[in-house]
Amino acid sequence: MSGLVWSIKNGDIEQVKEAVESKKVDLNAPIDGRSPIHYAADYGQLEVLKYLLSKGADLNVLDKHGISAILAAIWEGHTDCVKLMLEKGASKSGKTPDGTSYIDAAEKADIKALLR
Numbered sequence: 848m849s850g851l852v853w854s855i856k857n858g859d860i861e862q863v864k865e866a867v868e869s870k871k872v873d874l875n876a877p878i879d880g881r882s883p884i885h886y887a888a889d890y891g892q893l894e895v896l897k898y899l900l901s902k903g904a905d906l907n908v909l910d911k912h913g914i915s916a917i918l919a920a921i922w923e924g925h926t927d928c929v930k931l932m933l934e935k936g937a938s939k940s941g942k943t944p945d946g947t948s949y950i951d952a953a954e955k956a957d958i959k960a961l962l963r
Contacts, residue, residue, distance in 0.1 A: 852878055855886040860894050867902055874904040880911030884939035888916040888932070896932075906937050913944040921962075924955045933961060 851872055854862035863883075875882055879952065881889075884904040887896040892932045896916075898907065909915055917937040920928035939962050941949050950962040 851865045851883065852886055853894060855895050856890045858890075858892040858895055860898060863895050868899075869949060874899060874902055875908055877911065882908050882910065882916070884908065884916045885910050885914070885919055888925065888928050889918040889923055891920070891923060891928055893925075893931065896928055900931075902936055905933055906932060907940055915941055916953070917941065918943060918949060918952065919957075921949055921953045921958055922942050924958065926955060926957050929961055 851863065851866050852867070853859075867874065868870070872883065878886075882904065884896065884899050884906070886892075886907075904958055906917075907915060910919075915937070916930060918934045918941060920932065939949060943949075943952050950959055953959045953962060
């Protein structure tokens, strides 16, 4: 499975598609405590994120630390990923594991604007 994580982190959409289409991967099963969508959001891989969502990845799944994929993108400053997940129905009103609101957790002004 680590090959899939590498492909997601590096934006190798063809390898990701191959793994998903050959049914080698459950899109919502954790890999080292995080789902594939978390890795895509965390690394700002917008095309991979779009693909995973189109194939049924759960937008609201939490990782082993209680972090949503949108929060991973917020923390890493991946505005395009945050925008996409909001368009697909992610909650703007979530909280970090320590109870901070998403808008307060965001450092970038453009992400804060999306969360208003």
